[in-house]
Amino acid sequence: MVNFGGLARKLFGSANERRVRSYKSSVEAVNALEDQMKALSDTELAAKTAEFRQQLAAGKTLDDLLVPAFAVVREASRRVLGMRPFDVQLTGAMILNDGSIAEMKTGEGKTLVATLSVYLNALAGKGIHVVTVNDYLASRDAATMGRLYGFLGLSTGVIVHGISDDERRAAYACDITYATNNELGFDYLRDNMKFDRGQMVQRGHNYAIVDEVDSILVDEARTPLIISGPLDDRSDLYTTIDAFIPLLSEEDYEIDEKQRAANFSEVGTEKLENLLRQAGLLKGESLYDVENVAIVHHINNALKAHKLFTRDKDYIVRNDEIVIIDEFTGRMMPGRRYSEGQHQALEAKEKVKIQPENQTLSSITFQNYFRMYDKLAGMTGTASTEAEEFGNIYGLEVVEVPTNLPIQRIDEDDEVYRTFEEKFKAIIEEIKAAHERDQPVLVGTTSIEKSELLATMLRQSGFEHFHVLNARYHEQEAYIVSQAGVPGAVTIATNMAGRGTDIQLGGNLDMRLERDLEGMEPGPERDAKEAVIRDEIKVLKQRALAAGGLYVIATERHESRRIDNQLRGRSGRQGDPGRSKFYLSLQDDLMRIFGTDRMDGMLQKLGLKEGEAIVHPWINKALERAQKKVEARNFDIRKNLLKYDDVTNDQRKVIFEQRIELMDADAAGLEEIVADMRNDVIEVMVAKHIPERAYAEQWDAAGLKTDVERLLNLNLPIQEWVTEEGIGEEDIRERITTAADKAAADRHERFGAEVMNYVQRSVVLQTLDNLWREHIVNLDHLRSVVGFRGYAQRDPLQEYKSEAFELFQALLVNLREAVTAQMMRVELVRDASPPQPPQTMEPHHIDATTGDDEFAGGNASGLQVAPDDRDPTNPETWGRVGRNEACPCGSGKKYKHCHGAFEQEA
Incomplete structure (x- = not known):
């Protein structure tokens, strides 16, 4: 039987190969401009940015500028960073520009690839986010690539944990912003808890390039981001x-x-x-x-x-x-x-x-956060195994980019032992043998416990020449990983600790220079030391190459093939030689949970003695099948999480958009919103107690009077009105509306437009936030029980959608009633001290990224001041004050009931 699919691939190439070939003409066009760019002075090259922006303003598109912009970045990179992007890197950048995922092997220079697409898209001035897996990489890449962007006249910002809102706002205002996925997500959630548009730090979601896209959009997407407050x-x-x-x-x-x-x-x-x-x-x-x-x-x-x-x-x-x-x-x-x-x-x-315990104040999944971007792209060394998920959930296509040089790494078949002890003994012997032949070794483990067990066993066997790199020591991980390619080095790493840092044979030159030359002033002495380090690394690299390159030894298979591939991919970068091998035992979690129970008995019957291993390609295939099962299950978990979160996300968008409208509304617009809410409440109230086409004797006058007092704080003679001859439902509604409008107008006159504008904004936003928090809790409870509806042959997801919609409708009704009731009762507490401008109110919550308690209210500086350093007569010296603290003015009241807040009459 003829395999037509295989025949077609031979004739025309695979879909991936055809996609890569489609960029060939653009790459050749960039190459054709290289001599022209080299002829420009630094000033002329930098001036190209302003020229491109003028062309955009005149109607050209970013795609029109791709070829000349890439040529400019390639030349600028050569001059500033000493790195000239290869043709495959240009291809990778074009894939990113198209809003796809570029799968490029470790060591192919993904960080540099991103600069080409980043520069082109930053010309539009809408802000570009480059997303990394940790703060170290965000800072490192922003500092390194920031030199290139700065040369071309673009600004670069970086968001790391612990910086202030002002610093965040400045970083987001830059042309290019480097940040971790957590910081971006939490900033979005925090922005939507602010009470003033000017306090928000982000400025939209234009284009994001996600580095290590599989780690961020797949692995971490199983857990939503949550900001919570204590119970x-x-x-x-x-x-x-x-x-x-x-x-x-x-x-x-x-x-x-x-x-x-x-x-x-x-x-x-x-x-x-x-x-x-x-x-x-x-x-x-x-x-x-x-x-x-x-x-x-x-x-x-x-x-x-x-x-x-x-x-x-x-x-x-x-x-x-x-x-x-x-x-x-x-x-x-x-x-x-x-x-x-x-x-x-x-x-x-x-x-x-x-x-x-904490109560959720705001939350979002990474899936829904990153789908907000107008354009999304990503890069990683391992994405093809999750291509279906990227396509289904994010609409991202995975394109494999060929390596610049052919891969020379030898991937050996797995060795399977019966017990942990036998496996670890074999690994220790292999480590010692590699060390003796001067070959650098990277040992990958799946947990801290196993990395430390292996380290203990190595010491007990008399071997001391190794580094342990796991979550306990992640502060030093970048340097330790960067030197893992030194001849004879043995590095034990937990999973992918140190991911994002290149392992270069002989050691990473930049990291060595940074560490060994720290604190030395520029001059002949520093130059001489730098020359010695460079020569030393050249010699070490030749020794490492002669020993066979980096040897990756894995102590266990991970649930996901990607993690295994990532570990393997640390070896054999840029055409270097290398070797990888996995050591397994029947007691490993994957083998124990997903393998067959009969395998141990079968191996014993076959005569497998203690210390012997079974090595066969069939074992690899069986393991791959088990891993595929786990990957499929994890995908289903994430897909299911997303189906339910999509329901919440639609409602979240409505609430967050409503908040922004409220913050942007001027005094007249805000007054109109509050008046509309009041009128809706009156309409529903009257309809409830005076049903359409009901006789006057069926009207519930007493109930209407009670509701008018409860919701409008008005004592109206409703029972007298209903006895009037010829009076109708419309007349009563009109009289209640007139009385309510008059009471509201009186309040405006008493307190002044500026104060009432502030109070209205605060009341509406705080009420909306409180109800939204309760709504999130209700949705969580609903979701935890809705699965049982399946036993009654009802689709749990449809049931969830239906009931979530009803809950949301109830939220909107409660919002209108709560805002109306508060605005019809609000009274301001006057204090003897000089009047202060209204303070911006902040929610009281614990930041999920830090566990830090963030106080509400207080001075705009946000600084905490010791009580003894506060001047009771000068609120500017108080700094940040907790809402439940005693007011620093000395009134004896809580801060929330004194300065910076308003009180409601009972």
Whole structure:
């Protein structure tokens, strides 16, 4: 039978090859301009930016300018950075410009590739975001590539953890902004909690290039970004419940490692009911009575904390805190906390200080954040295995870019041992053998625990010449990884720690120069030392090449093929020789959970002795199938998360757009919004108590009077009105509206337009925010139970959409009523001290990235000032004041009830 697909590929090339070939003419056109660009002076080359911007203003498109702009960047890069982009790098940049993912192998210069597309798109002046996986890479790339952009007259900013709002605003205002995905997402959420448009830091979502796109848009997309605020302290409850778990035996619970789920058996449930009854925590007879829903939730969390979460793999304990470990990169994630009480359950398990549980104030998934960009592109060494997900969720096509030089790395078949001990012994022997022949070795592990176990075993075997790189030491990771290519070096790394830093044979020259020449003044002595380092690295590189290049040894297969490919890809960069090999055992998590139970018995029957390994391509294929299953399951999890979040996201967009409209509205517009809300409330109220076509004796005059007092703060003779002859529903509505409008106008006159404008804006925004937070909690609760509707043959997603819509409608009704009720009651508290301009109100919340408590209100400087340094008569000296602190003016009232806030009459 003729394989027509294979025949067509031979004749015409694959779809990927055809796509790459389509850029050939543009690459040749850039090359044709090279001599012309070389002839320009630095000033003439830099002046091209202004020339391109004029052409854009005259009607040309960015695509019209691609060839000359790329030629300018290539020449500027050669002059400023000493690097001339290869033809394949130009191709990669064109793929990025088209809004696709460029898959380029490690060491192919992706950071430089991005500069071409960034420069071209930055000419439009709308802001470009370059997204990196950590603060170090954002700072490094902004500093290095910022020199190139600066030469061409473009400004560069960088967003890293811990900088102020003013610094963030300035960075976002630059032509190009480097930042991590977390900082971008949290800035978006924080912006939509601000009370003044001028306080917002971002200026739109024009074009983003995501570096390590698979890590950010796939691996991290399983967890949404959440900004939360503290609830009541319930640490005693967590401690009490935690003490029950060690009292249980294996028959009391069931663990499903595949689904990361833990449940109690009937026997276990009975035991727990007795324990809870003794502790006075059980209400009613059964644990599953409706009154015990919260207790069941906490008990399940405690069971998961003990049986599914492993110390030094899923988290570490540092400075009396539980710090989560990223399962994909092995990095610590300080400030990140598990939600819904799971983090508190871990704190109780490890006997560290239990932090209060948090309520979600605002959240978004990475999928929905990055889909807001008008144009999105990405680059990585490993994306093709997730091409379907990128296409389905982000509309991004993955294009593989050929390497500049052919790959010479040898990828050996996996070696499979029966036990951990046998596997680690073999790895240690292999490390020692490679070290003796002067070959640099990078050992990849899947957890901190395993990296430290291997390190301990190496020391016990008498081998001390190695570095351990894991989440505990990530501050030094860039330098350690950069020197992993030195002959004889042995580096043990957790997963992809140090990703983003090139491993160059002989050592990374730039990192060596930065470290060894630190603090030296320019001059002959510094030049001489630099020359020595350069010569030393040349010699070391030749030794490393002679030894066979970088040898990557992996101690385990990861759930995802991409992570394995990333590790392999550290070796054999830019045509260097290299080697990679995976060592596995039947006790590895992937083999144990997804492999076959019969394999161990089968290998023993085949006569596999202790210390022997089985090596066969079939094993590799079987493992790849297991990995594909896990990848498919993880994709389904992310897809399912996104389906539900899309419902929330549609509502989030409406709320956030409404907030911006409210912040942008002038005094007249704001007054009109509040008046419309008031009129809607009156209309609904009258319709409720005086139904259409109802007789006068069926009218609920008493109920209408009660609602008018409750919502409008008006005492009107409604019962007298309804007895008037010939009066209708319209007349009563008109009289209530007239009285309400008059009361509102009186307030405006009493307090002045400026103050009332501020009060109206504050009331509407704060009420909207409070209701939105409650709405998010309601949606979370709805989502946790809606799955059970499937048992009744109803689609849980459709049920969720329907009920979420009803909840949102209720939110809008509540907003109108709450704003109207507050605005009809608001009274300002006058203070004896000089009047101050209204303070901008901020939500009181804990930043999910840092765990830092952010105070509301206070001086615009945002600085905290010691109480003794505050002058009670001068609010400008108070700095940032907590809303529940005593007011520094000495009135004895809380700050929120004194300066900087308004009070409502009961």
